[in-house]
Amino acid sequence: MDNIFDFTKISDACVKCGKCKPVCTIFSINQDEATSPRGFIDLLGAYKEGKLELDKNTKNIFESCFLCTNCVEVCPNSLPTDMIIEQVRNDIRKKFGLAWYKKSFFFLLKHRKTMDILAKFGWVFQTCALSLDHKKQSALPRFSLPIIKKNRALPFSAKQSFLKKYPENIKAKIQNKDTKKVAIFIGCMSNYAYTSTGDALVKILKTLDIDIFIPKKQACCGAPAYFTGDFKIVDYLIKKNIEYFETWIDDVDAIITAEATCSAMINTDWEHYLHDQKSWGLRAKKIASKVFLASKFLQEQTNLEEILKSKNKIFDEKITYHDPCHAKKMQGVWAEPRKLLSANYKLVEMSDSNRCCGFGGITMQSNNYHLAKKAGIPKAKMIQETKTQIVSAECSACRMQITNALHLEGSDIIFKNPIELIAKAL
Numbered sequence: 001m002d003n004i005f006d007f008t009k010i011s012d013a014c015v016k017c018g019k020c021k022p023v024c025t026i027f028s029i030n031q032d033e034a035t036s037p038r039g040f041i042d043l044l045g046a047y048k049e050g051k052l053e054l055d056k057n058t059k060n061i062f063e064s065c066f067l068c069t070n071c072v073e074v075c076p077n078s079l080p081t082d083m084i085i086e087q088v089r090n091d092i093r094k095k096f097g098l099a100w101y102k103k104s105f106f107f108l109l110k111h112r113k114t115m116d117i118l119a120k121f122g123w124v125f126q127t128c129a130l131s132l133d134h135k136k137q138s139a140l141p142r143f144s145l146p147i148i149k150k151n152r153a154l155p156f157s158a159k160q161s162f163l164k165k166y167p168e169n170i171k172a173k174i175q176n177k178d179t180k181k182v183a184i185f186i187g188c189m190s191n192y193a194y195t196s197t198g199d200a201l202v203k204i205l206k207t208l209d210i211d212i213f214i215p216k217k218q219a220c221c222g223a224p225a226y227f228t229g230d231f232k233i234v235d236y237l238i239k240k241n242i243e244y245f246e247t248w249i250d251d252v253d254a255i256i257t258a259e260a261t262c263s264a265m266i267n268t269d270w271e272h273y274l275h276d277q278k279s280w281g282l283r284a285k286k287i288a289s290k291v292f293l294a295s296k297f298l299q300e301q302t303n304l305e306e307i308l309k310s311k312n313k314i315f316d317e318k319i320t321y322h323d324p325c326h327a328k329k330m331q332g333v334w335a336e337p338r339k340l341l342s343a344n345y346k347l348v349e350m351s352d353s354n355r356c357c358g359f360g361g362i363t364m365q366s367n368n369y370h371l372a373k374k375a376g377i378p379k380a381k382m383i384q385e386t387k388t389q390i391v392s393a394e395c396s397a398c399r400m401q402i403t404n405a406l407h408l409e410g411s412d413i414i415f416k417n418p419i420e421l422i423a424k425a426l
């Protein structure tokens, strides 16, 4: 597949103003021009013109970007640094291949039934390798493994996946012409690990008397493979989902997900990926128009905020809210979760809710874990400075990364998806 953008044109459009450098997550760690947005753009331009070879050094450079989109937000020309890096990662994958554990993980994303069996198996045997903390919904490895070091907080398998737990249809009690019907896209992490997020979403939709549809054959949105450059898997997952969604899309008012990365992937990146496959691109566009981050849909298209306010209840726990890169920067969602949460919680803003937590994708969490750690610690520190008991963000990748960063800082602050906190108030 051809690259999505004209790298040379983008490189020429960079006016070298440097506005992107202070906000760049990797530049804040490395302080090196080569790993800054304008450095990436320069190198990518040279690479496309055949003046730069993809070797181990350039591979490491292009794999050090967190894809946080901070640079795009401040760039006067909105240059899509993150997206051209996503494209070059496909070339890297073609030239260098993928590590065995990435291949295995993507195989599982492609084969949901095998993943279901493995998750169940994981639930039975995980306590042999992990020490579980149910309050924090995280686990510590009992010993170091090749990719996972001992002092690292990880998610663990739930007893039953979200998709197995609920029936496909949960009907609203009152049926009339105004009854809405909403499909839930759960996302892999909330399906297998953070299942309390899906439970909370079902509870909220039941309270709102909305027909719930849980499409059982939904596959991974493709985001983990897209950010790693495995476009073969991305192609397979996107098309499998499109063909399946089309069998019911006209029957629902919306598809909602409490996962910023999944919603951004489906409502924006599917189209980017399919830019040179016109008919598939149009099919993706139709689906995208119905895909919403849960807080946005609930705040704008239901009376949930009113219901929450009518409870006249403010919890003792204070909350601080982190803005996932894929929610605020990619989808403009930041006010909606705050409006819903502030009905029943005291919100304390951290010094920079926009600062990327440092999750960065699979490569960042494996080969480049040392960088993810360096990006996570400042985020954990600013969360601690708020003196709150809970940090919230509508994204399970942020949840995994922030929970670990707080653990490394010895903090007792727990992480909750805003949907869980909202459901608690009902």
Ligand code: SF4
Pocket (backbone or CB within 6 Å): 023, 024, 025, 026, 027, 036, 037, 040, 064, 065, 066, 067, 068, 069, 070, 071, 072, 081, 082
């Ligand atoms: S996406 Fe983030 S880490 Fe990558 S160049 Fe832009 S600001 Fe830096």
Ligand code: SF4
Pocket (backbone or CB within 6 Å): 013, 014, 015, 016, 017, 018, 019, 020, 021, 037, 038, 041, 071, 074, 075, 076, 077, 078, 079
């Ligand atoms: S902000 Fe945009 S134009 Fe300015 S240096 Fe960065 S990438 Fe180039």
